[in-house]
Amino acid sequence: MDAKQLYEQLRKLQEPKGYYFNKDMENMTMPLMESLLENKKRFGYMACPCRLANGELELDKDILCPCTYREPDVKEYGACYCGLYVSREWNDGEIEHQTVPERRPPEKIIF
Amino acid sequence: MSKDVNVYALSTCIHCRNAKKYLDECGIKYNCVFVDKLEGQERKDTIARVKEHNPAVSFPTIIIGDSVVVGFNKDKIDKALKD
Numbered sequence: 001m002d003a004k005q006l007y008e009q010l011r012k013l014q015e016p017k018g019y020y021f022n023k024d025m026e027n028m029t030m031p032l033m034e035s036l037l038e039n040k041k042r043f044g045y046m047a048c049p050c051r052l053a054n055g056e057l058e059l060d061k062d063i064l065c066p067c068t069y070r071e072p073d074v075k076e077y078g079a080c081y082c083g084l085y086v087s088r089e090w091n092d093g094e095i096e097h098q099t100v101p102e103r104r105p106p107e108k109i110i111f
Numbered sequence: 112m113s114k115d116v117n118v119y120a121l122s123t124c125i126h127c128r129n130a131k132k133y134l135d136e137c138g139i140k141y142n143c144v145f146v147d148k149l150e151g152q153e154r155k156d157t158i159a160r161v162k163e164h165n166p167a168v169s170f171p172t173i174i175i176g177d178s179v180v181v182g183f184n185k186d187k188i189d190k191a192l193k194d
Contacts, residue, residue: 028125035123049123050170052147052158082125099182102169109158109168 003033019066019074019085032084036065050082051104054111062108069103114176114192116141119161122148127171130183139192146170 001009007029011021022028035049047053048063062068070080077100078090089095116134120127122145134141146157158168164179165172173180178191 027129031128032125035125038123050121050126051124052121052168052170084125099184101182102167106162106166106168111154 001037003030003037006033006037014066014085018087019070020088020091022079022083022086023091028083032082048082051102052109054109056111059108059110062104067104073100073103113140115174116176117174118143119157119170119172119174120145121170124170126183130171130173130188133183133185133188137188137192 007021014020022032032049036046039045039047039049039053043053043055043057043060045057045060046065047060048065048067051063051067053060053063057064065082066085067080070085073080074085074087074090077098078095079086079097079100081100081102081104083100087095090097116139118127118131118134118141120131120143131141131143144157146154146161149157161172162168164174165181167181169181171181171183173188173191175188175191176194178194180187180191
């Protein structure tokens, strides 16, 4: 699977749930698709590219993309931690774009 | 005198990539460690070092002189470089 195919596959699943891809395709969404594929190759699962994965599925379940923190982050900031998934309002520039702070407890980093 | 700049990053992280690109555009020389590429004790020691500066252990963690910039934030990077 290549980045474009992954993008299409995820878009069909996530848009109906109200999660949109960052409209900055060149600097954000497509490089993140590449990173997800890279993590799939490294770990066997698509760990969040913006977090330090432990490399064991059981220990990284919370950061499997889309991570468990996406919902509260998009609700509060309009974007997930990576800035991959955003709300329609965020993409339309109706809400301020700010750095999303890390919600994952650091204790989750074991290795 | 220019400040020492150390970037703790992940090889797959988009904010890390964009922050490095910004530093490059500003002509800033920096040292970059990809923490996800480290193994064993080196990885543990590096995570401990990142935690000292940034308890959330998130990336990028950018150390500019005595300042710490967490995440990619152009304004904060500019300020830390000037201070």
